[in-house]
Amino acid sequence: MIRAEGLTKRFGDVVALAGLDLEVGRSEIVGLVGPDGSGKTTTLRLLTGLLDPSGGRALVDGLDVSQAGEALRDRIGYMSQRFGLYPDLTVLENLTFYADLFGLDRPSRRTVFPELLGFSNLTPFQHRRAANLSGGMKQKLGLACALVHAPKVLFLDEPTNGVDPMSRRDFWRILRRLVEDRGVTILMTTSYMDEAERCQRLALLHQGRVLAHDTPAAVKRLMTGQLWEFRPNEPRRAARILQGHLPTGAVGLFGDRLHLSLPDDPTLRSRLDEWLSGTGVTLGAGGVVAPSLEDVFVSVLTAREGAHA
Numbered sequence: 001m002i003r004a005e006g007l008t009k010r011f012g013d014v015v016a017l018a019g020l021d022l023e024v025g026r027s028e029i030v031g032l033v034g035p036d037g038s039g040k041t042t043t044l045r046l047l048t049g050l051l052d053p054s055g056g057r058a059l060v061d062g063l064d065v066s067q068a069g070e071a072l073r074d075r076i077g078y079m080s081q082r083f084g085l086y087p088d089l090t091v092l093e094n095l096t097f098y099a100d101l102f103g104l105d106r107p108s109r110r111t112v113f114p115e116l117l118g119f120s121n122l123t124p125f126q127h128r129r130a131a132n133l134s135g136g137m138k139q140k141l142g143l144a145c146a147l148v149h150a151p152k153v154l155f156l157d158e159p160t161n162g163v164d165p166m167s168r169r170d171f172w173r174i175l176r177r178l179v180e181d182r183g184v185t186i187l188m189t190t191s192y193m194d195e196a197e198r199c200q201r202l203a204l205l206h207q208g209r210v211l212a213h214d215t216p217a218a219v220k221r222l223m224t225g226q227l228w229e230f231r232p233n234e235p236r237r238a239a240r241i242l243q244g245h246l247p248t249g250a251v252g253l254f255g256d257r258l259h260l261s262l263p264d265d266p267t268l269r270s271r272l273d274e275w276l277s278g279t280g281v282t283l284g285a286g287g288v289v290a291p292s293l294e295d296v297f298v299s300v301l302t303a304r305e306g307a308h309a
Contacts, residue, residue, distance in 0.1 A: 002153065002185065004046075004056065005056055009046060017039045027180075027183045028186070029199045030186070032187065033189070033196050033202055034206055038208070040157075041081070041157055041189065048078045063075070074102070079154070079157065091127070095113055096109075099113075104149060119147075122144065158189055158191060193292060196293050201215055220296050227260070227261055227288065227289055229259055234280070241276060241279060
């Protein structure tokens with residue numbers, strides 16, 4: 001349903017995308033993950049026809065994005081980071097506005113509106129102004145507006161950014177139903193690693209290139225060496241000291257837990273204690289643990305940057 005072939009975008013001397021290749025199958029949820037400036041939003045804007053590529057091409061549902069025009073608009077839905085809701089309009093009035101934009105006739109609206117309101121759990125709030133909705137409700141209304149013309153492909157840019165955990169969970173239930181009940185294809189960007197785990201496949205972007213494109217389980221296997229977890233008596237001091245001895249990106253702090261990405265070296269464990277000797281900092285209990293996606297991404301990106309240093 002989505003294919004990018006050598007997709008490139010330059011803004012003057014800045015290369016936002018450098019020959020990106022990507023495929024998304026029908027009824028699949030694929031997540032784009034990467035640090036700020038990696039090209040995630042630019043990718044979505046190119047695939048939706050909002051930007052013209054500097055090179056390569058993009059196909060959505062068999063249409064060449066640069067030539068499809070109105071035919072593409074009818075087949076896709078796009079929800080940007082700041083979706084264009086009108087705060088002075090009610091939920092129902094916002095839906096009506098987007099229905100007008102897509103030329104939805106009145107008989108269709110009588111069927112579609114109740115379905116979308118029920119689907120997004122907004123029926124009790126249909127007469128409430130958008131400005132008075134919670135963050136989670138605004139996101140669900142934005143999604144309902146993007147779905148008003150029944151698109152085959154949905155592009156979502158950080159759709160749950162800043163939304164509370166309960167609303168994020170509800171939002172994901174809606175996405176699953178879209179895929180399972182309607183066969184919608186979804187390409188989304190996210191900065192939440194737990195959300196990335198829910199995608200069927202992930203594409204890890206860095207400096208405009210895809211470093212990995214596979215299932216979450218397969219992406220996790222990209223991490224080399226072992227991940228150790230400790231609970232030091234002074235986590236922040238332990239992290240600062242060990243950062244002076246280990247490669248950049250090898251030390252991660254997660255609350256009271258310290259994650260160390262270490263090579264398979266049996267002598268390294270004793271050296272950790274030596275580096276902390278005399279500081280009053282102890283590592284405490286620890287051992288090898290399964291890496292999270294966040295651990296893997298940090299490891300992969302650090303290795304990539306080290307290779308180009």
